[in-house]
Each structure stands twice: as structure tokens, then as C-alpha cells.
Amino acid sequence: MAQRFIIRDGATKHDMMVSDEGGHSQQHNITSQQAGRLLFCSQHKNIGFAVASFNTKPNKLLSLQFTANGSTGxxxxxxxxxxxxxxxxxxxxxxxxxxxxxxxxxxxxxxxxxxxxxxxxxxxxxxxxxxxxxxxxxxxxxxxxxxxxxxxxxxxxxxxxxxxxxxxxxxxxxxxxxxxxxxxxxxxxxxxxxxxxxxxxxxHLSDENRGKVVGLNESILTLGQHFMTGTLQPRAIPKVNLSQNIRQHFAIDGDNIIVSGLFADAHMELTREAAYKIFLYPDPHQEHLLTELINGRHTMATLCGFSSYAHRAVNGSLAESPEFVVSFLKLLAKEIMPRAKKDFAEMESMKKSQYAKSRSLAPWDVPYFTSQARRSKFQISGSDLAPYFSLGAVMEGLSNLLHSLYDVTLQLQEPSNGELWANDVYKLAVVHGSEGVLGYIYCDFYERQGKAHQDCHFTIRGGKLLSDGSYQSPIVVLHLNLPPPNWGTPSLLTPGMVENLFHEMGHALHSMLARTQYQHVTGTRCSTDFAEVPSILMEFFALDARVLATFARHYKTGERLPTQLVEKMVASKSVFGASEMQLQTFYSLLDQRLHGEERWESSTTTTTHILEQVQNEYYGLPYVQNTAWQLRFGHLVGYGAKYYAYLVSRAVASWIWQQYFSQDPFNREMGEKYREEVLSHGGGKPPRAMVGEFLAREVTPHNMVEALMMDLDHKKVRVESALSL
Missing domain, CATH: 1.20.1050.40 (Endopeptidase. Chain P; domain 1)
Structure with missing residues (x-):
């Protein structure tokens, strides 16, 4: 894969910001200066209008007539x-x-x-x-x-x-x-x-070595594409190899059983175990592709003067070096171990109470009992809560929050003829109380046939200072897959959808509130481990009971979401948080081991051998023989040597939340300070130094781990408090 220096590597990763469970891209001026209709305002007299605006689809059908006279394009x-x-x-x-x-x-x-x-x-x-x-x-x-x-x-x-x-x-x-x-x-x-x-x-290399780098880039791209394809391939085994009492749980093709996933929600343990062992059974071809990919990356990095691919990938980031990353991850692994052990002990107790002949807790049990615990502890579901989260109510809550923190309002604008690519897209102007229009957000919210099933933030045009002293307004698209309104019912969101919407809006705000001299470093055009900080911080607001109380109300009756339900909803997201964080730490350490200087013990070492070593050292449940989940882990392609970024971003976002917003999530003074000292710079300042100045404390592995542990402790208190209601 040939790297792009003008559209730089860091930018291309984040110009399309993709929501990621583990966690997961500049445009032309819109010349229309139409006066926008004020969509959101904190005054009660405008609340009904705000809800109504987003609880029905836009109906500007003429916007699809691309060849009509007067079309702007x-x-x-x-x-x-x-x-x-x-x-x-x-x-x-x-x-x-x-x-x-x-x-x-x-x-x-x-x-x-x-x-x-x-x-x-x-x-x-x-x-x-x-x-x-x-x-x-x-x-x-x-x-x-x-x-x-x-x-x-x-x-x-x-x-x-x-x-x-x-x-x-x-x-x-x-x-x-x-x-x-x-x-x-x-x-x-x-x-x-x-x-x-x-x-x-x-x-900068000799002709010979430059040719090698170009060839390696192309090879790495091809290997990555083939590996990604392999991560999704189902596994077929003769059905006689599987117990008769669980065959019906899988697809059957003639004499074969087809296993296409982990069946994590299956009630029968034998079904979960079979799916895990079959779907994750080592595939020699996938092992070859991953090994060649990692070796190619290492060779390319060393040719370019780096000690390892990890050194190349982390260069210029918030972490700044793989040594910092590994130090942070190992310290986190040490601190998280006793907390995760308690989570696993509780899961094992649940397992023993559910199955008469129970065995020890295994990796295939963790997702199942995590989901079971969330349901059994709090007796709530996404469908129970969705009527309180109409899209209009959520957008109103977002707008009121932005107004409180940044003096920013969202104005719904009538799109010009031909401006949109679909007739259900909203156009918002982001307007500051004294600075005027900061930029534009196109909200492509609803699922439709043929639409990519990912929640993304696209930068269409980056902001920058122009030669005449004016500012090139940024333009972004929020690309979600929410259920469309129908038959008089608005789009109703699950709590997870609400969190995703806040997350993607965090990316958009990074673009809107940045005021950088250069577009090359505007908004999300910064290192991976810093680009996710604003979006993860917005998740803290989305899960704060005080923020939820401002907008969560039933779309029919207007009834506020009862306080007890708010507390239970927020607490349910915190169940077994330590074991989940330990899993992310383990993933990140494996990624660093594969891409670091000390990658292989010998020529016969495989990525599966390395997986076994890292899992047994850093994860609370032992490696399962003859499995190789890393061969199904597509993030090794897209986030090679950068998977740690989610944990670093969460640590920094937690730290910012605790220090500036946990006492008052609507504090204007703190919001403006955050914008001025962090968001406004985009990637225009070294991120670690910038964050350290903002927090008035050096960003070290110890301080980041401390922030994560404090967050886990707060979550534990939240769960205990909700259970007592």
C-alpha cells in the first residue's frame, strides 16, 4: 500500500471516524447564506419545535432532482x-x-x-x-x-x-x-x-530501498485485504463430529455443519463451546497471511529507519513511543487483575447456579454471563427504554448541552435543490453565540437499503485560516443507521444508539470547534490515540443521569424517564467493566508484541504461540488449546500497533471528565476552557504536552491508569447504588 503524504496517514484514518466496539476521515464551502431556522434552544417555548423537527423525516423531495434548473449540486x-x-x-x-x-x-x-x-x-x-x-x-x-x-x-x-x-x-x-x-x-x-x-x-532512501518500500506497501495492502476476507469466512465441519443435541442450533449444509460466529448468546454451554472451538480453530492460510503481513510491516519500517513497525505507527501520537504504550498497558494489566478476578468469580457463581454440572468459567462464557447479569440485575431492556429516546428528544438534549458548554446552537437549514444525496438527510449549521457559523453537519441518520452498516463521522472539508483572514468552515457528515420514523411513530433509539450518536457528535464537534491555521491538522486530523478523546468524553455525558434527565421523556406522554430507570440504565453499562477493560488490555498487549522489536522467539514461533503466551500472562482466563482468535481479529489490519489507542483515549477522557465535568456537566467555564486549550488546536500541538497543560499534570502511564481505576471505582459505586433502589 503506497502511503499518501499529502492526504496523510493520520488524516485518512480519522477523516472517516468509525464507531468501534473496542473502542472506531474535507470540503467545499457551501455558499448559501440562507437564514437557518433555529432548531434548538434552551428556552421551553422552543422545545416542542425541536422534537418535532427530528421526529419526522425531512420532506424536501426536490433535493433529489439533480438536473433541475437552479440545482446547486x-x-x-x-x-x-x-x-x-x-x-x-x-x-x-x-x-x-x-x-x-x-x-x-x-x-x-x-x-x-x-x-x-x-x-x-x-x-x-x-x-x-x-x-x-x-x-x-x-x-x-x-x-x-x-x-x-x-x-x-x-x-x-x-x-x-x-x-x-x-x-x-x-x-x-x-x-x-x-x-x-x-x-x-x-x-x-x-x-x-x-x-x-x-x-x-x-x-529519502536509495533507489533500491525505495523500490523495496513501494513493493512492501503494495504487498501489505493485498495481504491485509485477503486476511480481512478470511476473518469473516464461516467454518464447515462434518455434522457427525458434533453432538446431536446441539446440531439444530447451527446451519446445516448437506453433511456439514456451518458455524458463522461465536453464538455468544446461546443458552446451552455446549453450543457456545462448540462455536468457539470450531470458529476459532487455527487456519494455516490465515496464519500465513498474518505472519507475512506483520513481517512485511516490520521490514518496511526498518528500511525507513524505525526500530519496529510499532515505532513507526506510534510516532507523533499522544503516547509518542511503544515503550510508553507497553509501560502503560503492563501497569494497567497489573492494576486491573484483582478487579477482573472478582468479575470472573461472580460470573462463575452465576454459571454454577444455572447449570447442574457446571465446569470452570471459560472464555466463551464471558459475553453470555455479562449480558445475563445486565438483564437480571436491573430488569430493563433497550426496547423498554426506547420510547423515552425519540431522535428529536435526543437531538434536543445534545443541542442544549452544547449551548450550555460552548454557547453553540444547532440551526436546521433548508437544503438547496440538489445539495443532498438522499431525501432524508438533515442539514445543520453550527452557530456560536458571538463567532457566528462555525461549520455544517449533514445528518444522514436513517438506515436504508444499500447503506453501509457502520456509524461513521466523515470530514468532507477541513477548516483552515485563509489568506484573507477569514476561516474556511468545516463540513462533516454524521452517517448512522437509526430506525426511520413510520406510521406516526418517531425514530426510537436504544441506549446504545444514544451513546453512539453522542460519540459521533464528539468527532463532529472536534471539527466544528477547532480553529487551526492549517487544515492538515484540523479537528480529527490528529493521532489515533488523541482523536478518540473528544468522542469518548461525549459518552460520559451521554451516560450521566443529570444530562439524561434533561431530555429523556416518553414520545407519547411527555413523561420523564423515571429516575430509578435512569440510574439502572446507566449502571447496566457498568456491569463487569473490569473484565471488559482487561480484555482490551490483553488485545492491546498482543498487538504491541506482534508489531514490536521483540516479536518472535524463533523462526518456528507462530502468532498463535505468541497469543497463548500473552493471554496466559495478562488475561484472567487461560488460553484454550487449538484456538486462534487473532486470526479472526480484523483490527490487526486497520489498527496495527495502534489498538492500544482506545484505552489511552479512554484514560484521558476519564481524566478530563473527572477533573472538569463530573461535578457539573453543564459548566460553561469548563466547556470554554476545554475548547480553547484542547479542541481548538486539533492536531496542531503535540498531544501529550497539550493534554498535560490542560490537566495541569504530567501525562504518565501511572496517572492514566489512575484515571481508569477511578472510573471503574465510580462505576462500581453506580452499580451498587442502582441495585439498592
Missing amino acids: LFGLPELQEPGGFYLLKENAIIETQDLVDECCSHNRSRKIVEVFDELSDTLCRVADLAEFVRIAHPQPRFSHSAEDACIAIGGLVEKLNTHRKLYDCLSDVVHRGDKFPTTDVDKLVAKLFLFDFEQSGI
């Missing part, structure tokens, strides 16, 4: 009235790119080189990221195909830039010797980020 771009407009956008970007490359390489350059590079990045991102979203999300094939062609064309252009030696030399000279124009710390940091992204393709 997708996202307000006149070029995109028709699919062929992508050709024009692409050609213009190519011309502008050449002019900017010439400017970078000119002896008569009249501005800082980092300013030229950022404009070059912005020129390519505004086409590439827009096209990537349309390729994925547009329901009409003619638009998605044209967008895909633009993606391929821009990708080819970036490949040429990756090998443009003169362009690299000009940037490298400025980074190492200084620019001929005065530069700031931000200028220097962003220039270094551009240089690092440039060098990931090996342009």
Missing part, C-alpha cells in the same frame, strides 16, 4: 449537479496542484513552504475526501462510479507526488535548516508532519 457545489462534475473537480485539482508544486520548488517562493504544502493538501483533500464519501454513501451508481474514478485519479496523482524528489528536498531543507520566512512552533510542527508522511513512502 451535492454539498452546494455547482460542478456536482451531474456525476460528470467529478471530472471537472479532478481536472481543476490537477492544474492547481501543479501550480503549487512549482511554487514549492521555486527560488522565488513568496510565502512559507508549510503554507504552500497545506494549500496543496487542501486542494487534494477537498476532492479526494468528498469523492470517497460519495463513492461509499451515494445511492445512485452513476454518482458513486464517477466519484470512484475521481478517487483513483487523485490517488494516482498523490503517488506521483510521493516520488517527487525535488518537492521532498525543498521541504526537507526547510525542516532541517529553517525557512527563509519567520516561522512559528505550529509552522514547524506541521512541516515536520508533512515530512514524516512524505518519508513513509521511502522517498
Whole structure:
């Protein structure tokens, strides 16, 4: 896989922010200055209107008439009235790119080189990221195909830039010797980020080694694609090998049993055990693909001057080094062990009470008894709570929270003809009380046929300071899969959907509230372990009883969600939190071991051998012989050497919550401080130093683990309190 230096590695990961259980991408100005209808306000007189606005679908059917007179085109771009407009956008970007490359390489350059590079990045991102979203999300094939062609064309252009030696030399000279124009710390940091992204393709190496890096990148991409395909493949075994009393629980194809997952919710233990052992049985081909992938990454990283692939992946992050990551994870593993042991003891007790001939707790039991405990302890379900979480009520709660914290309101805007890709998309302007419009959020909330089943945040255009002193407003899309309203019933959300919506809005706010000089580091365009901090912090607000009390009410009667139900709902999310955190720690340590300097003991060591060692040392339940769950773990492709980021992000978000918002989740002073000192900088400041300054305490493994342990202790108290109601 050839790395992109203009659309940098860190940016491409987060320009499409995907919700992840373990946890899991810049655009054109919308020129319409239509006065938006005020959608949300804290005054009670506007509450009904706010709920009504989101409890019915938009009905602007004309927005789909892409060829009608007066159409502005997708996202307000006149070029995109028709699919062929992508050709024009692409050609213009190519011309502008050449002019900017010439400017970078000119002896008569009249501005800082980092300013030229950022404009070059912005020129390519505004086409590439827009096209990537349309390729994925547009329901009409003619638009998605044209967008895909633009993606391929821009990708080819970036490949040429990756090998443009003169362009690299000009940037490298400025980074190492200084620019001929005065530069700031931000200028220097962003220039270094551009240089690092440039060098990931090996342009600074000899011709021979650069060719090796290019070949390795392509091989790694192919191996990753094949490995991902293999993670989803069902496993077939002769049905005679399976006990007759559980065969009916699986699909049967002739003489074979087909096992397509772990059957974690199956009541019979034998069914769960069989599914676990069959589905996770080691696959030699998957083992080969993963080994070749990891070895290829290591070789590529060392060719580029890194000690390991982990050093390459963590460079420039909040953690800054694999040594910091491993120190944090090992300390966390030590601290979490006694708490997780108590969780497992309770699960084992549940198992003994449920089964007459019970065996010891096993890995296939953990998801089942976690789910059982949440239901049995609190006697609530998502369907019981959904009537209190209409989409309109949740959006009202979000808006009131944003107004309290940041003096921000959301204004529902009437889209121009042709601006949308589907007729059920909402357009919001994010408006600050004194700064005016900060940016635009397009809310593609409802599930529909052919729509990707992932909750995502897409950056369509990044914010940046323009040469005339104005600011290029960011544009993002929130891409969810909520049930649509029907037959007079609004879209009703489960608590998990509410949490996901808050999470994705956290990403959007990072883009909206950032005010960076350069788009290359705006909003979520920062390291993985810092990009998730704002979104995870929003989950704390979503699970706070005081916040929920402001908007959770029955869509028919207007009745508030009873306090006891609020407490039980929040507590249910905290059940067995220690064992869940231990599992994430174990996953992260395995990922670091596979990608670190000390990866293999000998040439005969396999990833499964390493799995067994790490699991037996750091997880509370022993490894099950002849299983290899890592061969089903697709995150090793997308988050190689970065899976730890979820825990680091959660630690920092917990720390921020405890220090600034736990006492008062509506505190304007704290909200504005958080925006000014953290969100506004995007990736424009070294994240660890920035977080440390904000928290007035050094970010160390010990301090982060302490924050996570405090969070677990609070959750334990929450569970005990709810059980006493």
C-alpha cells in the first residue's frame, strides 16, 4: 500500500471516524447564506419545535432532482449537479496542484513552504475526501462510479507526488535548516508532519530501498485485504463430529455443519463451546497471511529507519513511543487483575447456579454471563427504554448541552435543490453565540437499503485560516443507521444508539470547534490515540443521569424517564467493566508484541504461540488449546500497533471528565476552557504536552491508569447504588 503524504496517514484514518466496539476521515464551502431556522434552544417555548423537527423525516423531495434548473449540486457545489462534475473537480485539482508544486520548488517562493504544502493538501483533500464519501454513501451508481474514478485519479496523482524528489528536498531543507520566512512552533510542527508522511513512502532512501518500500506497501495492502476476507469466512465441519443435541442450533449444509460466529448468546454451554472451538480453530492460510503481513510491516519500517513497525505507527501520537504504550498497558494489566478476578468469580457463581454440572468459567462464557447479569440485575431492556429516546428528544438534549458548554446552537437549514444525496438527510449549521457559523453537519441518520452498516463521522472539508483572514468552515457528515420514523411513530433509539450518536457528535464537534491555521491538522486530523478523546468524553455525558434527565421523556406522554430507570440504565453499562477493560488490555498487549522489536522467539514461533503466551500472562482466563482468535481479529489490519489507542483515549477522557465535568456537566467555564486549550488546536500541538497543560499534570502511564481505576471505582459505586433502589 503506497502511503499518501499529502492526504496523510493520520488524516485518512480519522477523516472517516468509525464507531468501534473496542473502542472506531474535507470540503467545499457551501455558499448559501440562507437564514437557518433555529432548531434548538434552551428556552421551553422552543422545545416542542425541536422534537418535532427530528421526529419526522425531512420532506424536501426536490433535493433529489439533480438536473433541475437552479440545482446547486451535492454539498452546494455547482460542478456536482451531474456525476460528470467529478471530472471537472479532478481536472481543476490537477492544474492547481501543479501550480503549487512549482511554487514549492521555486527560488522565488513568496510565502512559507508549510503554507504552500497545506494549500496543496487542501486542494487534494477537498476532492479526494468528498469523492470517497460519495463513492461509499451515494445511492445512485452513476454518482458513486464517477466519484470512484475521481478517487483513483487523485490517488494516482498523490503517488506521483510521493516520488517527487525535488518537492521532498525543498521541504526537507526547510525542516532541517529553517525557512527563509519567520516561522512559528505550529509552522514547524506541521512541516515536520508533512515530512514524516512524505518519508513513509521511502522517498529519502536509495533507489533500491525505495523500490523495496513501494513493493512492501503494495504487498501489505493485498495481504491485509485477503486476511480481512478470511476473518469473516464461516467454518464447515462434518455434522457427525458434533453432538446431536446441539446440531439444530447451527446451519446445516448437506453433511456439514456451518458455524458463522461465536453464538455468544446461546443458552446451552455446549453450543457456545462448540462455536468457539470450531470458529476459532487455527487456519494455516490465515496464519500465513498474518505472519507475512506483520513481517512485511516490520521490514518496511526498518528500511525507513524505525526500530519496529510499532515505532513507526506510534510516532507523533499522544503516547509518542511503544515503550510508553507497553509501560502503560503492563501497569494497567497489573492494576486491573484483582478487579477482573472478582468479575470472573461472580460470573462463575452465576454459571454454577444455572447449570447442574457446571465446569470452570471459560472464555466463551464471558459475553453470555455479562449480558445475563445486565438483564437480571436491573430488569430493563433497550426496547423498554426506547420510547423515552425519540431522535428529536435526543437531538434536543445534545443541542442544549452544547449551548450550555460552548454557547453553540444547532440551526436546521433548508437544503438547496440538489445539495443532498438522499431525501432524508438533515442539514445543520453550527452557530456560536458571538463567532457566528462555525461549520455544517449533514445528518444522514436513517438506515436504508444499500447503506453501509457502520456509524461513521466523515470530514468532507477541513477548516483552515485563509489568506484573507477569514476561516474556511468545516463540513462533516454524521452517517448512522437509526430506525426511520413510520406510521406516526418517531425514530426510537436504544441506549446504545444514544451513546453512539453522542460519540459521533464528539468527532463532529472536534471539527466544528477547532480553529487551526492549517487544515492538515484540523479537528480529527490528529493521532489515533488523541482523536478518540473528544468522542469518548461525549459518552460520559451521554451516560450521566443529570444530562439524561434533561431530555429523556416518553414520545407519547411527555413523561420523564423515571429516575430509578435512569440510574439502572446507566449502571447496566457498568456491569463487569473490569473484565471488559482487561480484555482490551490483553488485545492491546498482543498487538504491541506482534508489531514490536521483540516479536518472535524463533523462526518456528507462530502468532498463535505468541497469543497463548500473552493471554496466559495478562488475561484472567487461560488460553484454550487449538484456538486462534487473532486470526479472526480484523483490527490487526486497520489498527496495527495502534489498538492500544482506545484505552489511552479512554484514560484521558476519564481524566478530563473527572477533573472538569463530573461535578457539573453543564459548566460553561469548563466547556470554554476545554475548547480553547484542547479542541481548538486539533492536531496542531503535540498531544501529550497539550493534554498535560490542560490537566495541569504530567501525562504518565501511572496517572492514566489512575484515571481508569477511578472510573471503574465510580462505576462500581453506580452499580451498587442502582441495585439498592
